[in-house]
Amino acid sequence: MPRSDSAGAGGGRADGEPAEDEQTNAERTNAERTGGERTGGERTGGERVPPHRSLLVRLLATSVLIAVCAIAATAWLTVRTTTGAIRQEQGRILADDTQLYDALVGRAATHRDWSQVDRLVEELASRTGRRIALTTRDRRTLADSDPKAPLPDRVSAVVDPLRVAPAGSTDADHIDPRVIGPYRLTADGRAKLRSAADRIEACLKRYGAPATRTDQPSGRPVFRIGNDDAIGYKIIVLCPTVELDTPTETERRALDRLNALVAKCLRDRHEPPVGVGLDFIATTSTAQDCVDTARREQLTPYVAPPALLFIGDAQAPAAAAVGLDLSPANTTRIAGVTGLVLVLTVCSTVLVGRRLVRPLRALTAAARGPGDRHARVPVTTNDEIGRLAAAFNDLSARRERAEEQRRAMVSDIAHELRSPLNNIRVWLEAAEDGVAEPDDDFTTSLLEEALQLQHLIDDLQDLAAADAGVLRLHREDVFVRDLLQQVATAHRAAADSAGVTLTVRTEDDPQLYADPVRIRQMIGNLVSNAVRHTAARGSVEVSAVRAETGVRIEVSDTGHGIEPEELPYVFDRFWRAEKSRSRSTGGSGLGLAIVRQLTHAHDGAVAVHSTPGAGTVFGVTLPVVPADRRRS
Structure with a gap:
């Protein structure tokens, strides 16, 4: 008498319970040991932080140092700027004097006398703001921008185009080149x-x-x-x-x-x-x-005869400028302003520092919480700290989703492996007890269950290789029409037995540079999925058309469709439209996940559109690789 499934399953669970309990106890012991260490660490971290390690103290010290350096730099910069301004003014005056002299020498080099030189003198005086006077050697005025003022005591230069000093020279014995x-x-x-x-x-x-x-x-x-x-x-x-x-x-x-x-x-x-x-x-x-x-x-x-040039200020200053002296009053004023700057710096730093540290402490507390709690922190600002909190919340949510997916995947894999193994065990126990005869039907049943296990393991291996980035593709030139015909031929028997019409339609004969085995696997999974979810007298069509970015292959059916809320999870591993996990209506739940991985491996894209009660269309777009970019 063969053992019942419930007994076998129960026996399996009973056999596994001690090991599971031992593992649970070991994990609990390790968790307690690790938790104790972590608790000790948290006690260490929860103690008052030394002042020199506090972010607030360091921020305050940095701000004070910056303020002191800024004040010192400002004073140094003021002195340097004043000195530079004085030197710049001296250089400007010297440049103006040189331009004045050169303009008057050029005037003398191109004219035989000094007649009508008044307009040039007025123009130069207006442009430079200087007092300009031009006289003969016996001090007879030829032109003067301020004739009411007395001439300066000192002659600035002698304007003689036949005796000039080149730039950077003191030898005034050269002839100006403008004298023709x-x-x-x-x-x-x-x-x-x-x-x-x-x-x-x-x-x-x-x-x-x-x-x-x-x-x-x-x-x-x-x-x-x-x-x-x-x-x-x-x-x-x-x-x-x-x-x-x-x-x-x-x-x-x-x-x-x-x-x-x-x-x-x-x-x-x-x-x-x-x-x-x-x-x-x-x-x-x-x-x-x-x-x-x-x-x-x-x-x-x-040329014009030599003339004496007098250059002075446009007007004498009314009073000498009074500079800043370091009297007791000025010293006190400077010290007061400096102290006020320091006080404002300290107060603003403390205020800003507290606002910065508060959300950071909340993030730290949430990060130190239990690993299975997935804590969140409130987002109260829109600055860098707020964005950090939002990123932490997003990371926590993704971690929680990943943990849920991991648990669901482990459960699904266990379920997929348990069913064929349980069937094999039941049949073998029946044969051992003499209840079942090891005839051809017996062997065929065991072979089907073994093939199902092999298929599941192969799918998992393909997914693992794709996730690790080690899935090797053997690309070659592939004619899409022939490939689709091969896929249809392989699945026509299953379609006929299900009463489903399977057709192939292509425009022209597009060509791809891809792995033909993987492409057949990809389209075969879509066709198998479409035939499985299409009722009798329905139809499944496999088509290929040229797209803007490559070749688009579509597998459409007239099945019952997929609900809109289920579409985002179609390509998830172990997803099925029917939640009952019945093998009469679904496979291992890995076919569509493999389709997505193989499509991405070919640098393509896959999408699904479905109307409940009308049918579903799966579309795969694969790029056409130019000949010069193909890799051997």
Whole structure:
């Protein structure tokens, strides 16, 4: 007589109860030991925190230190800023004086006299806010921005374009380059030189020779190059500048006059004659001195006579500025302001610190609570602390859901394994007692139960591999139409026995780069699920169409559908539409979970739409992998 299922099940539970009790007692002992240690830790953590470890004290100390540093930095910055402002003002005054001097020298270099210089002086005085006066050497006024005020006692500079000091030099014995005199080119000469310069510049660009083109005050274009011998070769040989080096008729006459004056000067000094070109450079210091003297003699008629420049303030200050002194009153005032800043810093820090510490203490207490309680904390603010509390609550909720899912999964796996094992045990006990004969039906029944166990274990293994990211895919070119036909052929017998019409429909013949075995497993699970939940005289259709992002495969049925509140859990493990776990209406509950994992492994997406009483549509979208992105 075979043993009853209840007896077998009860015997199984009875056999397992001692082990379960022993495990429970061991876990309770470990929990008590761990809890005792944790309690000790909590006692240690619950004691008053040393002052130097308190967040509030550290925040207060940091704020005070910052305030002291800020005050010291402000004082240092004030001194540095004042010093910098004084230096900046001195630099601005010096720059203004230099601009004034340069503007007046330029005016003298381009005019033969100082007539109508008043407008320039007024403009410069208005722009700089300085008093500007220009006189002859005998102090006769030529222009003055404030004629009612007496002239300053000290001359600021002598405006003489034939004797100027270049920037950064104290040698006031140079001729301003803006003094042109008889070397000014005519309009026809300028046009010819400009045309020659354009041709040379185009030549230099063609040969890649960098050179800078500038126009001298006389209108003559010149090219300036570096010290690279290759560039010099390109200019001398490939792009000759003979046209630019040759003086025009106007310049030749002026050079003849200059050379005559230079020759006379050298004869008086008993020096050999030299030739002077447009660069006005001689080979010896004596010859150079004669060149400069001759040029001044030649250019004197073309420039304004030397003048004295006086620069002063626009108006004398009414009284000297009074600075901050460190008198007892000012010292007391500074100390009072400093103390007030410190008091405000301490009070604000304590207030803010308390508000910061309060929710942190609540979070700490909730985190230290029992692991199975899943405590929540109130969210009272919308700042960083409030977001931290909301994140903690969300983490606690997810942990609680994960724990519930773990328990449900363990229960479901135990149930799925218990049923076939119990059946195998009952049949084997029946055979042992001589009640059942080990014939073909007996062997077939045991084989079916073993295959069911093997199928469940294979599903769990596939899910574990997918979760661990070690599920290997053997991709190859797959024609979707052939693959769907293979799946339909494999499930047609089951569909016919259930009275369900199974059809396949494809548009064109889309192609994928995927693992054909896994794709057949994925679509087969969907087809098997659809056939199982479709009543007789119903239909199941497998279709494939091209989508924007790849190929979309749909499995639609005319079954009883899924309730809207159940749709979010369709792809959960061990989920079934019928909660009775009856094998006549459902499988192991892992098929749809495997579909989702295999779809994600192919970088695809799966979705479900269902109308209760009308049917369900499962859609899988798989991307088309370009040939250049395929991995071997």
